Amino acid sequence: MQGLLRLATAGFLAFLGLAAAAVAMTGEKAEFVKLADDVYAYVGKRNDANAMVIVTNQGVVLVDTGNNQPDTRDLAEKIRSVTNQPVRWVVISQYHGDHFGGSPYFTPPATLIVHDRVAKELREMKPYQIKSWRKRFPERTAALEGLAPKDMMMSIPDRMTLNLGGKRIELIYVDDEYNIGDLAVWLPDAGVLHGAFAAYKDRHPDIRPDYSHGTTTTMLKQLEALIALKPRVVVPAHGPLGDVRDLQAMVDYVLLARQKVRVMMDKGLPLAEIIKQFHMNEFRDWDRTSHFDWMAETIFRELQGLGPIRIKIVDRDAKGVITKVTEEGRYFSIDSGDGKELRLRIGSDSNIEGIADRTKLRVGQKVVASYQVPEGFNPALGYDIIEVTVEP
Numbered sequence: 001m002q003g004l005l006r007l008a009t010a011g012f013l014a015f016l017g018l019a020a021a022a023v024a025m026t027g028e029k030a031e032f033v034k035l036a037d038d039v040y041a042y043v044g045k046r047n048d049a050n051a052m053v054i055v056t057n058q059g060v061v062l063v064d065t066g067n068n069q070p071d072t073r074d075l076a077e078k079i080r081s082v083t084n085q086p087v088r089w090v091v092i093s094q095y096h097g098d099h100f101g102g103s104p105y106f107t108p109p110a111t112l113i114v115h116d117r118v119a120k121e122l123r124e125m126k127p128y129q130i131k132s133w134r135k136r137f138p139e140r141t142a143a144l145e146g147l148a149p150k151d152m153m154m155s156i157p158d159r160m161t162l163n164l165g166g167k168r169i170e171l172i173y174v175d176d177e178y179n180i181g182d183l184a185v186w187l188p189d190a191g192v193l194h195g196a197f198a199a200y201k202d203r204h205p206d207i208r209p210d211y212s213h214g215t216t217t218t219m220l221k222q223l224e225a226l227i228a229l230k231p232r233v234v235v236p237a238h239g240p241l242g243d244v245r246d247l248q249a250m251v252d253y254v255l256l257a258r259q260k261v262r263v264m265m266d267k268g269l270p271l272a273e274i275i276k277q278f279h280m281n282e283f284r285d286w287d288r289t290s291h292f293d294w295m296a297e298t299i300f301r302e303l304q305g306l307g308p309i310r311i312k313i314v315d316r317d318a319k320g321v322i323t324k325v326t327e328e329g330r331y332f333s334i335d336s337g338d339g340k341e342l343r344l345r346i347g348s349d350s351n352i353e354g355i356a357d358r359t360k361l362r363v364g365q366k367v368v369a370s371y372q373v374p375e376g377f378n379p380a381l382g383y384d385i386i387e388v389t390v391e392p
């Protein structure tokens with residue numbers, strides 16, 4: 001495939017995922033917590049993505065779909081444990097694999113509800129992404145034959161209210177130029193909010209200089225809109241359940257982070273030095289200190305009015321023998337004959353041929369892979385795979 005110039009989005013640059021300083025963290029097992037009558041939170045294990053469940057007599061509204069396949073199945077089981085109603089709507093709060101990836105488990109018959117900008121992305125999904133989406137749950141292969149997300153979705157420009165079985169469910173979009181389509185879900189009668197991306201709790205926000213996760217400017221905008229609702233309970237995208245005070249804490253956090261970078265810029269420090277000196281020790285017990293470098297660089301760009309870093313992504317092909325497999329196949333290395341190790345990473349979009357799923361990758365297998373190389377970036381954890389074929 002030819003090289004493409006495009007804005008790097010989530011998934012292309014998933015170099016950060018591994019290094020987590022375990023501090024404020026949800027438990028080793030996901031929890032299903034009742035928040036109000038007919039409203040439940042699925043709190044992901046170890047700060048994995050959360051989900052929210054709203055039961056109505058017209059069916060279940062599910063917000064987000066579980067961090068990975070076992071979590072999605074677990075989430076579906078937890079829903080079945082509290083209602084016989086089918087999941088009829090799946091709202092995507094954030095168009096990232098850990099929120100969207102479980103959608104083929106529920107749709108169809110459920111309908112996806114996404115922001116217009118996400119709908120555009122879904123309409124433009126590439127064949128390998130659709131294949132990978134269909135294959136995510138082997139038990140769903142027959143149900144998804146010939147289908148893609150665009151065949152069962154509705155989208156909203158900014159606000160929509162679902163009125164179901166006497167319940168009011170408000171979907172709220174706060175405009176963000178770069179991070180596409182975060183939808184917050186607000187239940188005014190119960191005082192419960194799914195806060196989408198900006199509502200991180202006890203976790204350093206994952207913002208990146210390619211602005212694929214928004215900017216601190218838009219985080220503040222989103223937080224302001226969410227705080228105005230005065231939620232009694234907040235289900236954050238990741239992390240323990242919170243309330244309006246946690247949204248306020250995130251405002252304080254973001255303002256402090258911006259101030260720190262601004263002070264260093266005023267002193268004339270170069271970016272490399274700002275990144276080196278930047279810390280958020282005031283929030284020492286928060287999860288994911290691995291996000292600091294990118295946060296400092298993002299703020300550095302924002303404060304100068306610079307747009308996102310645009311990274312040239314080049315698609316490459318490789319052929320070789322697997323020499324190492326880690327994290328149940330999420331990462332593996334191949335030797336393509338030149339003696340050099342090529343490290344690759346399987347994401348939620350990667351299409352896998354020849355084996356059922358990534359857990360079946362083994363040392364010694366022969367593979368052909370196409371993968372993406374973001375130019376000028378250190379592929380610390382490996383390059384993202386588009387497609388990998390394992391020879392029988």
Ligand SMILES: [Zn+2]
Pocket residue numbers: 049094096098099237238
């Ligand atoms: Zn997430």
